Amino acid sequence: MIKKEDMPVCDVATTVQILGSKWKLLIIRDLIDGPKRNSEAMGTFV
Incomplete structure (x- = not known):
């Protein structure tokens, strides 16, 4: 689990x-x- 204080400030980065x-x-x-x-x-990944 990622702690809130370890999360980046930017929404995209999060x-x-x-x-x-x-x-x-x-x-x-x-x-x-x-x-x-x-x-x-599985067919979409091949």
Whole structure:
């Protein structure tokens, strides 16, 4: 867990620190339109 005092002041920097890994951002991007089955989601990463 990230402590509040360790968080950057900038909102964009805070978001990047929380969602830091590229995989999290790719998964969120693909699920924004709604839920998908694993096979559907895996097809977007290949």
